[in-house]
Amino acid sequence: MMDIKKKKDIIVIGGGMSGCSTAYYLAKSGFNVVIVEQRSIGSGASGRTGSCLMQLDGRNMTPERVRKRLPFVRADVKLLHGLKYELEQDIELLSFGGIDIANSEEEADLLRGVVEIQKTGGDDETEFVDKVTLKEISPAISEKNYGAKYCKTDGTFNPIKLCWSYVFTAHNRYNLHLALHKKVEKVIFKGGIAIGVKTNQEEMFAEVGVINCTNAWSPYLIQEIPIFPVSGVTAVTERIPYIPVTSWESTYKGHYCYGTSQESGNLIIGGLPTYMPDTVDGHFKESASYEELERFAGMLSMLYPSLSKISFLRIWSGVMGMTPDRLPYIGKIPGYDNYYINTGYSNGLAYCPIGGKLIAEYISRKGNTSISLDLVRPERFFGMKFDLPKQYNYELLDKIIGEWNL
Amino acid sequence: MNERNQKKCPVFICRCEEVTEEEIRKAIRLGARTVDDIKRATRAGMGLCQSKLCYTNIARIIHEEIGTPYEEIEPIRIRIPIRPMRADVLSD
Numbered sequence: 491m492m493d494i495k496k497k498k499d500i501i502v503i504g505g506g507m508s509g510c511s512t513a514y515y516l517a518k519s520g521f522n523v524v525i526v527e528q529r530s531i532g533s534g535a536s537g538r539t540g541s542c543l544m545q546l547d548g549r550n551m552t553p554e555r556v557r558k559r560l561p562f563v564r565a566d567v568k569l570l571h572g573l574k575y576e577l578e579q580d581i582e583l584l585s586f587g588g589i590d591i592a593n594s595e596e597e598a599d600l601l602r603g604v605v606e607i608q609k610t611g612g613d614d615e616t617e618f619v620d621k622v623t624l625k626e627i628s629p630a631i632s633e634k635n636y637g638a639k640y641c642k643t644d645g646t647f648n649p650i651k652l653c654w655s656y657v658f659t660a661h662n663r664y665n666l667h668l669a670l671h672k673k674v675e676k677v678i679f680k681g682g683i684a685i686g687v688k689t690n691q692e693e694m695f696a697e698v699g700v701i702n703c704t705n706a707w708s709p710y711l712i713q714e715i716p717i718f719p720v721s722g723v724t725a726v727t728e729r730i731p732y733i734p735v736t737s738w739e740s741t742y743k744g745h746y747c748y749g750t751s752q753e754s755g756n757l758i759i760g761g762l763p764t765y766m767p768d769t770v771d772g773h774f775k776e777s778a779s780y781e782e783l784e785r786f787a788g789m790l791s792m793l794y795p796s797l798s799k800i801s802f803l804r805i806w807s808g809v810m811g812m813t814p815d816r817l818p819y820i821g822k823i824p825g826y827d828n829y830y831i832n833t834g835y836s837n838g839l840a841y842c843p844i845g846g847k848l849i850a851e852y853i854s855r856k857g858n859t860s861i862s863l864d865l866v867r868p869e870r871f872f873g874m875k876f877d878l879p880k881q882y883n884y885e886l887l888d889k890i891i892g893e894w895n896l
Numbered sequence: 897m898n899e900r901n902q903k904k905c906p907v908f909i910c911r912c913e914e915v916t917e918e919e920i921r922k923a924i925r926l927g928a929r930t931v932d933d934i935k936r937a938t939r940a941g942m943g944l945c946q947s948k949l950c951y952t953n954i955a956r957i958i959h960e961e962i963g964t965p966y967e968e969i970e971p972i973r974i975r976i977p978i979r980p981m982r983a984d985v986l987s988d
Contacts, residue, residue, distance in 0.1 A: 530933035531927075531933070531937070533936065537936055650936050654937050657926070667927075668927035669927075670933065671929055726942075728980055778975070780976060783976060783986060784987060787981075787985075787986035787987040788983075788986075790983045790987075791983050791984050791987050798984040799982055799983070799984060800982065800983060801982050802977055802982075803977075803980055804975050804977075805975060805976060806975055
C-alpha cells in the first residue's frame with residue numbers, strides 16, 4: 491500500500507476539507523505528502539456539515555466584516571468552479587443561489603438592512619428579493635414568506651466528495667499517501683523545529699513541515715491558539731427529482747435552521763441541538779435526538795409544503811471550530827520552525843478549499859501568497875484567554891463573537 | 897472476479913446508491929479500513945436502506961482485501977429514524 495516508514499516532506503494532520511485541500515495543493519507543487527487522520531477522510535465536520543455554500547452567512551454583519559471576508563470567499567467560489575476541470579471526480583457544485591428567508595415584516599426590514607450593510611462592504615452579488623421573485627428562484631417555497639436576502643453565487647457542493655476527490659486525484663497524479671486511523675498525540679520537535687509526529691501507533695517524520703488541520707481537535711495539540719469547538723445537527727432526506735431547492739437559512743419561533751438540496755437529490759436540513767452541551771467535550775458527542783428530527787421535519791414542512799411528504803433517512807451531529815473573529819488561522823505557528831496551521835473553520839465550504847491552496851502557496855512560494863494572509867495570521871490571538879459561558883451553542887457563540895468585534 | 901471482467905459487468909454491492917465492488921476495493925487499497933470509511937469514499941450505505949442490505953458484503957470485501965477478522969468489522973452506526981419516515985408524520 492504505502493511505505494509510511496519512508497521520510498516524507500510534509501505531514502498534514504487531519505483529513506477533512508482543510509487537510510485534504512492542503513495536501514492536494516502541496517502534492518501538486520511537488521512535495522511528498524502524507525495525511526495522518528485519527529479516523530477516516532471526511533469523518534469530522536467535513537463529513538457532517540449541511541453542505542451549504544453561503545459566502546456571507548448569518549445576520550451579524552458590519553461593512554468591515556464583509557470587507558475582511560470577501561477576498562477569501564470570492565476566491566473560494568472561483569477555485570471551486572475550476573475544480574470541475576482539475577479533479578478526477580466531480581464535487582457536485584451547484585450555483586443555484588442562497589437565501590435567508592424573512593418570516594415576518596420585521597425580519598424583512600432587518601434583512602433589507604443586512605443587504606445594505608453587505609453592499610457597503612463591497613458585496614455586489616447579494617440583494618433583497620420580494621415574495622414573487624423568491625418564487626422564481628425557489629419554486630417549492632411556501633407562500634407565507636416576506637421575501638429573502640439572496641446571494642446569486644451561493645449554492646452547494648458535496649464536501650465528502652471534495653475531500654476524496656482531492657485525495658484520489660493527488661494519489662493518482664502526484665505524491666500523496668494516507669495514514670488513516672492513526673491519532674496524533676503530539677508533534678515531535680528538535681531544537682524548536684517540527685520534525686514529525688508521534689501517533690498512537692508509531693512515529694512519522696517530515697523534512698519540510700508539519701501542518702495542523704485538526705479544527706475542533708486543535709486545542710488538544712496546541713492550546714495557545716484559541717479555537718472553540720461547537721456542534722451542529724444535520725439531517726438528510728431521501729432523493730427527490732431536481733426542483734431546485736436553493737441553499738437557505740431561516741429562523742422560526744426562535745429556532746435557527748438551514749438547508750439545501752444536493753446534486754444527488756437528497757435534501758439536507760441543519761440546525762442547532764435542542765439543549766446546549768454542559769461541557770466543551772459535550773460538543774463532540776456526534777449524535778442527535780428525536781427532538782431535533784421532529785423540529786427539522788417541521789421546518790421542512792413549513793417552508794416547503796409540497797415537500798412535506800418526503801422521508802427523512804438519518805440525523806447526526808458534528809463539531810466545527812470557531813475562532814474569536816470567525817476567520818481561520820493560516821500560516822506559520824509562532825515560536826517554531828516548520829510547524830504550520832491551516833484550521834479554525836466554522837463555514838468550511840466557503841473557506842477550506844481556498845485555505846488549503848493558500849497554505850500550500852505560503853510553503854511552496856516562501857510566503858508569496860495570492861491573497862494576503864495578514865487577516866488570518868496565526869499569531870493574532872496567540873496565548874489570549876477568552877471568557878466563554880460554560881454552556882454555549884453556535885448561535886450564542888456567534889453573538890458573543892459579534893460583540894467582541896475583533 | 898478479475899478486474900477486467902469487473903469493468904464489463906460491474907457487480908453492484910450497494911444497490912441503493914449503485915456502488916460497484918471495484919469502487920469499494922479501490923477505496924480499501926487507498927487506505928479505507930472500516931465500513932464507515934467506505935461509506936464516505938463511495939456513498940455505499942447512504943441510500944434508502946442505510947446499509948442494511950450491503951453491510952455484510954462490504955464486510956466480506958474488507959476481510960478479503962486486508963484480512964480484518966469479521967468480528968472486528970463494525971457496521972455503520974445506527975441512527976434514527978431506523979427506517980425512512982415522512983416529514984409531515986414526524987412533525988405532527
